[in-house]
Amino acid sequence: MPSTQPMIEACGVQKWYPNGFHALRGVDLSVSKGEVVVIMGPSGSGKSTFIRTFNALEEFQEGSISVDGIVLSNDLRNIDAIRCDTGMVFQQFNLFPHLTVLENLSLAPVVVRKRRRSEVEAQAMALLERVGIAEQARKYPGQLSGGQQQRVAIARSLCMEPRILLFDEPTSALDPEMVGEVLEVMRNLAADGMTMVVVTHEMGFAREVAHRVVLMSEGQIVEEAPPETFFTNPQHERSRQFLAQIL
């Protein structure tokens, strides 16, 4: 069960894209340690933009965000500190194609944390074992299936020993038959007490794993509720429309 210690605190976050599009219109969200929050919403609702502000992949103009007690400011040292503690898993995996699976995992710990390569590689092999693909360690990402690549990407994030994991539509680019293996890994992570913010359309995952479901629309949070309430008895008209469309 999540504790009450906040890991992410976002207050009144506003973002405009350079072309003037108002992507986030005052979003508040608080995520506790060990909590799994699923963010849903139609495309263009700002959910990806929102979680990308947590590790400063997107800038925002107004409001404040603090991650694990560090306030996101323009100070580059703060940004680097937050990025080391915050893992991110992308829709397109974004594995480094010129490095083997093992090198993908060990690059950041060796370069950023200055740890010994031999020690990091042992940890990396253990992580690959956990996500079920240790036998692929010497292959290149291009030689793996989509589901295997996404599991490598999750292991790569874990290798930095993050305190928070952000997932940006991790199963949307996968063939349907490979979605299950990735969700299985995520389910196990949640059971281990990892703090996770997941942008996804996987109803089953949200219903079963999430502590809280957040619905975003047009740059704002429309509804925030435990999954059983959200899926059976949504309070807002917009939520009912959204659920009617995807169910």
Added chain:
Amino acid sequence: MTALPPGSATTPPLRPASPAPPSVQRSWAGVLRQELFASRGDGLVSALLILLILASAVGLLRWAFGQAQWAVIQVNTTLFAVGRYPIEQQWRLWLLVVLVAALSGLSWGLLRAFPRADRSGELWPFNDRLAVALLGFLAAWLPAALALGFPLQVRWWAITGLLVAMRWIAGHWGRSWPPRLLKLVPLSWPLLYLLGMVLIAGGLGMSQVSPSNWGGLLLTLLMASFAILLSFPIGVVVALGRRSDLPLLRWSSVLYIEFIRGAPLITLLFLGQNILGYMLPGGWAPDRVWRAAWVLTFFCGAYLAEAVRAGLSAVPPGQLEAARSLGLSMPQALQRVVLPQALRIALPAAVGQFISLLQDTTLLSLIGLLDLLGTARTVMANPEFLGKNAEVYLTLAVLFWCCCAALGLGSRALERRLDPTHSPA
């Protein structure tokens, strides 16, 4: 978190075992017939072309082995090789050739001893056996054909033998050498280049040899390698600058590229010879050879920057995002993630640029330097060798062809080694 039970959630093998495709092998005669003599018209055109090619080949061979007088090359081998480099100092160049041969053999062997992580490499693939056979043939035939003295012939045999021996030793025992020693090998190439510069120009107690005495193949290779090596960092920096968010950096990069690309190389070479003396404070301007070298370098750098920029735009933005979100700083992300991919994509275009640079060094003869072409022109102007143009130009063409072929082959091997999607062969 519990480990996944083996096999339960993993993806099934991408391709189940399936019967091999039906064999479509055809005989040589069949291929020839289909390609050259498919119809009556085809057959007529093919027959005419084959006759034409045969006739010119016979003509060339009859000239080369009958009429042509190769004495013009045999008498001037030293001139073509090193120009007017003083004879008593030429041991330095021999030493350099020995070192290059040894290090080449060593690196070649180690490349085979350490195949890529995802492959099991053959120690002596077909190409390598072919290359060794070719080297052996060249070592046996070329010194004799050039009518070199017997001691010189022996020297070339020894150098070739050294290269092959190093290839053999490193290939067979390289894996058991200490890793610290192995790390020195890539580093030794730039060191060898610096040492080569010292050996050629003088210093460290060796007497100076003025650049105006360098010539022939020595000058051509020196100019080309200098420009290739130094233009590479220039190209990368300018390409990064052109994509930078800082307007000053971006605009100065664009200005540099467009200025260089807007003028023919020969103009820039003359400009460099004439104007550098005014631009730099007294005594700072390098001498004529180095002026030309710097012009070549900056010229090649501008074109290379465009190749690298194309490579940079081909790397998906998600790569930089992934690297940054793992905590890598911008320089670390560029060095470890973006540039390795961008440079691999830019490699074919860059090598094309290098090949044309190597050929552009012949323009140096127009500003009065004695590169290969300049040397050839002085030889042909010698009354003793009047009318021997065909022999000289053919030799020159073959020499350039060999250098460019080596560059091309090397770059393709490098591409294959770096290509992460290339299926293991």
